[in-house]
Amino acid sequence: MEALTPGGRADLVVIGRLVTPERVRPGAAVVAGGRVIAVTDVEDAPAGVPRLDAGDGYVLPGLIDTHVHFRGPGRRRAEGWGHGSRAAVAGGVTTVIEMPHTAPPLLDPDAVRAEAALVAGCSLVDYAFHLEADPRRPELLARPVPGVAAGAEVRVRLAGRRAASTVVRDPEALERIFAAAAAGDLPLVLHTEDGARSDGGFAALVIGLVRRYGTRTHLLRLSGPRETDLVAVAQAAGLPVTCELTGHRLSLDEAGTRGRDGTDRDRLWAALRAGEVACLSSDHATMPPSRAARETPPGIPGVQELATTVWTEMRRRWPDEDTDTAVLRLVDHLAVRPADLFRLPGKGRLEAGADADLVVFDPEAPWTFSAGDVHAGSGWSAYEGRTMAGRVLTTIRGGDVVWDGATRTFGSATGRWLRPGPPPSGGGTPVPVPVRPAVRSSRDRRPGIDAATFRNAMARLAAPLTVLTCYDSEGREQGLTVSAVGALSLNPPLVLVCLDRGGRSHDIVTKAEALCLHILGPGQEAVAGRFAAREDRFRGMRLAHGRVPELVDVPVRLICSPRELRDGGDHTILVALVDDVTIVDDADGGLVWHRRAVAHAVPADVPAPGPA
Structure with a gap:
């Protein structure tokens, strides 16, 4: 087959067990100009083009970590994008979403643009940012600038004394943020800084606000069975509530089913298998190993280890499960659903027209994670000495190899700032219910009312x-x-x-x-x-x-x-x-x-x- 594309010759052909949105299939992904231009049978792939053959290994779409704290430039002791992005690509992650805990914090579009300018030329991965919701200025969320931020993070501490000025301290302030974000159709990403929350009180508070305002809401660091059940019920009712699980909460302290922080790991794994969870993330952050030894902390260095540790634990828990089924689940929570949730165009899928972000993954390769494998700036990993059941061999971002496991070398720091796309045409989240909706008379009724209005009316029954x-x-x-x-x-x-x-x-x-x-x-x-x-x-x-x-x-x-x-x-x-x-x-x-x-x-x- 002639290796021609609209712009000339194809650049690369990647062969293996392709994990496409529909299924796992043997085939070839044809790459040109930083995009996948075709997914085809091997015999139909263009000749005379460099080939990367994964053999019996999987070819995944580039993975997405929606919760990292690279925090640099701006903080001297932070991870930094150089080390952080190297750790990411070594773990098959080609896109990250940065939490806004920078100095200064990302409170408005100008701050996001300034941070993006600082990161340019420092990152091997593509990147997006969340704003940080400011309880003193919730109105900023009501008029977001399109294509600047993936969402707005809300940090909540309703108990305790010390907190940063951007941490929400009372339910009334939280409600104002929900109302403003609903008006701007900006998703909120929520977590509490009150410590353990396994009683579900925080989730119940958040779900009540979602019910009132219709705000798209993503709960971070799901941690207990009670809040897991509440989220499942809310999702069954059609509320726009999603949640994440972090890799270290699923895999650390595995001697028992209940971790040091009260996490019921069996219930969290059941939620993952049931599809109640949208994203798997690392909550990657710098942290001294002495603290991690004392507790299960909110975040640790983990973007590099995320996919392999979750895969290893999946295979341990469900050894009889077909590997294709398992890898489709991994890709669903680390690529497909994160890309859809945060509207990342070109990401999350191995299909024609998508960005050429590809990962060669050996699902059967046993290896021991050692200190010499660590690429994070912290220089340590909680998984040192652990035997893993699968390994990332090669990571490609935008058609370029950014991690070669055979030579342990990295590519160029040419990662791009991603601009979240618009809602899907004809779909997306229903229009939020106003705080005090105007009462319409029977004369104002229109034939063929929209589904959101009908749903909101019947919710009163x-x-x-x-x-x-x-x-x-x-x-x-x-x-x-x-x-x-x-x-x-x-x-x-x-x-x-x-x-x-x-x-x-x-x-x-x-x-x-x-x-x-x-x-x-x-x-x-x-x-x-x-x-x-x-x-x-x-x-x-x-x-x-x-x-x-x-x-x-x-x-x-x-x-x-x-x-x-x-x-x-x-x-x-x-x-x-x-x-x-x-x-x-x-x-x-x-x-x-x-x-x-x-x-x-x-x-x-x-x-x-x-x-x-």
């Missing part, structure tokens, strides 16, 4: 939180959280359940021979969160097995036989006959979904409505 379970065609337990349920008829006893046609469980439930509808009670928020996740839904649940799998700790259970399926727009309405009812307690109240949050229904001292 409290709906019961229930779990629906059944067996699939192979006899395996299946279940999901549903809130669109109701009693249809008393004689005969019929219930209806509305199922999202695009949901993963739709086809399983609509083909089931029997169903069990569980009506959740107070204190069972974690059950709702578990069945809103994608995998491991029945782990740790007490079950009774009969016609259907029953959750015996749920107070009310209805065993039903499906009778009819009806069209309901983007949902299917399932009508079922109730065959048996179990009520195990008479506790007052129930669990409901109201205004996109879990709430408790309690009896009110008012007359009951009459029959309709």
Whole structure:
């Protein structure tokens, strides 16, 4: 095949097991002018062009670390972009997003531009920046300059005395930031500096603000089972809430399932496997090894180790999982979803038209991480002496080799400042709800209302939180959280359940021979969160097995036989006959979904409505 492109000859052909957005396939990525111009079969790749053959290894898209603290220039003791970007490319990372803890902090677009000018010529990786939200000037977030910042970081410390001036100290200031960011359609990245937060209080506060304002929100350093469950429930309700996991919280202190900081690692890994997590990140920062030995700190040197340590732990936890499935998960959380979340054009995918950021990865190469492998400016790694199960062999950024593992050499520091792109055409986040929306009369109604308005109206309607379970065609337990349920008829006893046609469980439930509808009670928020996740839904649940799998700790259970399926727009309405009812307690109240949050229904001292 002729090696011609619109601008002349191709520059490079990379051959191996290509990890594309759809699947893993053997083939060749053809590179010219810093971009992938074709993904093709090996025999169709152009001849007479330099080739890099990965053999049986994977060719990944360049990885993205959305949470680093290179902090330089501006801080003398910081990591610096030279050392930091070398560590990044040695770990297969070709794009980073810098947190704004610089000197001075990045509070406005001019500060971001000045920082980008300082970094130019210092970095082997492409880079983007977050603004830092200033509680004294939240209005800056309401009118962001397009293409300057990926998002705005919010640091929160609601307890304790000492804090920087940009740290949010009270809920009212946090609410003003959410309102302003919603008006500017600028995503917020949130973390608390109050220490351990495994009780979920911080996540509950944040989700309440997301529910009120519709602000796109990304929670940093997910750390506990309670907040993990809350995020899963919020996502199931359609709230624009995402979260990250850091590599060191997943992999350090692995002697037990609960780390020094109270992290329940099993629940975090379950969240990753279920797809509840958007990004994996390093929270890379300089830190003395003496401090890291005393505690599991917020961030440590880790951008170089991120992909290999997560891969190693995945293979240890799930040794029977197909390697293609595992590598697709790794790429999803370290490339595809980060690029989509922060609108990084040309990044995250191995496909024609994308930037030629490619990583050759050997998934089976055992090796021991030693002090001599460390490229971070700190000069140490918490993973020294650990045996890894996979290794980055070559990293390409923009068509140029920036890390050659065979010769242990680096390329040129020609990384680019990335400008976040616009929202997807016709998609993106719904328009946020104003703080005090104007009341429209019936004369102002327009035909064909938009989905966001309808969704916001229906959020005012409290709906019961229930779990629906059944067996699939192979006899395996299946279940999901549903809130669109109701009693249809008393004689005969019929219930209806509305199922999202695009949901993963739709086809399983609509083909089931029997169903069990569980009506959740107070204190069972974690059950709702578990069945809103994608995998491991029945782990740790007490079950009774009969016609259907029953959750015996749920107070009310209805065993039903499906009778009819009806069209309901983007949902299917399932009508079922109730065959048996179990009520195990008479506790007052129930669990409901109201205004996109879990709430408790309690009896009110008012007359009951009459029959309709």
